[in-house]
Amino acid sequence: MSETTHERATPGPSGSGESHLTPAELAARHGLTVSGARPPLTQYVRQLWGRRHFILAFSRAKLSAQYSQAKLGQLWQVFTPLLNAFVYFLIFGLLLGGRGGMEMTEYIPFLVIGVFVFTFTQQSVMSGVKAISGNLGLVRALHFPRASLPLSFSLQQLQQLLYSMIVVVVILVGFGYYPTWTWLLIVPVLLLQFVFNSGLAMIFARLGSHTPDLAQLMPFVLRTWMYGSGVMFPIGHMVTERAGGPQWVADVLLANPAAVYMxxxxxxxxxxxxxxxxxxxxxxxxxxxxxxFGIGGFVYFWKAEERYGRG
Amino acid sequence: MAELKDTTRTGTDAAPATPATEGAAGKAPAADAGGERVPTVIAEDLHIVYRVQGGRQRGNATAALRRILRREPSGRIREVHAVRGVSFTAYRGEAIGLIGSNGSGKSTLLRAIAGLLPAESGRVYTNGQPSLLGVNAALMNDLTGERNVILGGLAMGMSREEIRERYDDIVEFSGINEKGDFITLPMRTYSSGMQARLRFSIAAAKQHDVLMIDEALATGDKKFQKRSEARIRELRATAGTVFLVSHNNRTIEKTCDRVIWLEKGELVMDGPTAPVLKAYAEENAR
Known part of the structure; x- marks a missing residue:
């Protein structure tokens, strides 16, 4: 080894009377901060607001890239949920008789809305799990508040749902339901569900960044949640009449967030x-x-801000 | 060549400095008694330990599940002590080269400075947010180069107007469009050299307090290397600090005025470019 080891003693030859300072004092004097430290919550919110254009642009870019390799391209935005709904219609609407006394004209909109609304939550969770672990390149290359990623993914799913809502409107009108004033309520409903989904996505983004195995596990959890929320059948009818269960079980299931938004x-x-x-x-x-979930998920995600993308 | 120093500084602690001239290539870093040197990065007895999953030992799935549930550290984790007690202070306007053999901890050190790796002990203080530009850092591969430029700029905190203004410069600088309209193709269709060039161009478009470049220049062709060396000099002149990891001594010689030599995670030597490179060459000749 070279004998010139540590030729330059810390904190470096400043030559201006700073050599007696410890590194911490020198840092404080020039306003340097510890690298990679987590910002306070209010500052974090401000940083996030500063990246709002990034969040929106990223969600749009992801949305349009999603089917960029498919021949039909963006049409899959609408086909995928529609085909999903069609499969459930065959199984639950026709085969298993899960309509709970609803006429077809009422059941089909019921089913389609259920599938689309639940897909919104489901996909937010699934993309949340991979929000950090699937974008390590970005996380390690550039600095930005990491909550931008899960937020951006739930925003992507919201835009996806807006496409789907066009299908819903077409189906509704096709079955003779014409727009009324109550249709305006979809705006606050979507807003509430978006806040809920974002919080959930942030929770799972943190969990998934630490335990990538969740990406394998979550589809099963989400499927259980789907059946337990009455996406393709009226859950109250299923529990109390078909299964002979107690009313309180039905009430609890109906109070779960997915069921509430549906x-x-x-x-x-x-x-x-x-x-x-x-x-x-x-x-x-x-x-x-x-x-x-919106506030809780955000705080929970922020608590680990300095650890994302490491290891 | 003499370059102006401290003229763009807006420090609160010193009066607007009289432009202190400094010899090129950091021949006499301690000589600028006129203006106070402003530190931008201070590393204090920094230790970095990697914990690597999937080491030698084998474990079964139930044991792994139990560990996850109890939040115990996995038995399969092995520790790699990558950086051992490195201390240095980097100043505004410096371009610092990092040299050392493969696996000597250069990239790890940069990632710690960028705040992307937690320190086991010791601290890194920085001025603002250092940006690390690595070869491995892919942006969004399924999106076009054009979109990557815009998203990268937005993620760095640039405004839409700023990006619109600089967009043509970024694309031209990257040279992506020299062989046809490649910027509108997805980034996964680019060669690794083109990807690295575009990434560098995006990151170099912004004024960074501290910019760290991890062998990015090695991947570009001759023409691009020339351009990026010029850009690094520009960034330095406008008061940033640049760290550069490279195995190419000529690149270091041309762009850096100070060199830090790491070996096995320890700081071997830290000083002006010429003597350190000489010692490094002598060590390797043996």
Whole structure:
């Protein structure tokens, strides 16, 4: 080894009377901060707001890149959920008789809305799991508040859902449901669900950055959640009448966030014998879930901000 | 060649410095008694330890699950002590080359400075947010080069107007379009050299307080190397600090005025370019 080891003593020959300072003092004097430290929550929110254009542009870019290798391209935005709904219609609507006494004209919009609304949450979770672990290149190359990624992915799913809502409107009109004032309620419903989904995506982004195995596990959890929320059948009818279960089980299942947002959306759009009026508690639950997960998920994600992309 | 120093500084602690001239290539770094030198990166007895999953030992799935549930560290994790007690202070306007054999901890050190790796002990203080530009750091491969330029700029915190202004410069600098309209193709269709060039061009478009380049220049062709060397000099002149990892001594010679030599994670030598490169060459000749 060279005998000139540590030729230059720390903190370096400053020649201006700073050599007596410890590194920490020198850093404090020139306003240097510890690299990679987590910013306070309010500053983090400000940083995130500063990246709003990035979040939006990233979600749009991802959305358009999603089917860029398919021949039909962007049409799959609409085909995929529609085909999904069609499969469930065959199985639950025709084969298993899971309509709970609804006429076809009421059941089909019920099913399509359920599938689309649940897909929104489902895909937000799935892309949330991979939001950090699937974008390590970006995370390691550039500095930006990491919450931009899960937020951007739920925003992508929201835009995807807006495409799907066009299909819903076509189907509704096809079955003779014409626009009423209650249709405007889809705006607050989508907003609440978006906040809820973003919080959930941030929770799973943190979990998934630490345990990538979740990407394998989550599809099963999400499928269980889907069947337990009554996406393709009225859950209350299924539990109490078909399975002979107690009412409280049905109530609990109906109060879960996925079921709440589906019900809110269905009652806003469908006007049938099974969709007359919805209790105010559903709106309270919708707001509550959104606030709980939106704020909780954001704080939970922020707590590990300095650790993303490492290792 | 003499370059102006400290003229763009807006420090709070010193009066607007009288432009202190400094010999090129950092011949006399301690000589600028006129203006106070502003540190941009301070590393204090920095230790970095990697924990690598999937080492030698084997474990079964139930044991792994139990560890996850109890939040215990996995038995398969092995520790690699990559950086051992490195201390240095980098100043504004310096271009610092990092040399050392493969696996000597150069890239690890850069990632720690960028705040992307947690320090086992010791600290890194930085001025603002250092940006690390590595060869491995892919941007978004399924998107076009054009979109990557815009998204990269937005992610770095540039405004849409700034990007619009600089877009043509970035594309021209990268030279992606020299052989046809490649910028509108997805980035996965680019060669690795083209990808590295575009990444460098995006990162170099912004004024960084501290810019770190991890062998990015080695991948470009001669013409691009020339352009990026010029750009690095520009970045330095406008008050940034540049770190450069390279195995090409000529690149270091041309762009850096100070060199840090790492070996096995330890700092072997730190000083002006010529003597350190000489010692390094002598060590390797043996």
């Amino acid at each position: 019900e809110l959306m269905r009652f806003a759009l469908i006007d049938g014998p099974h969709h007359q009026s919805l209790g105010a508690q559903f709106w309270l639950l919708g707001v509550g879930w959104a606030l709980l």
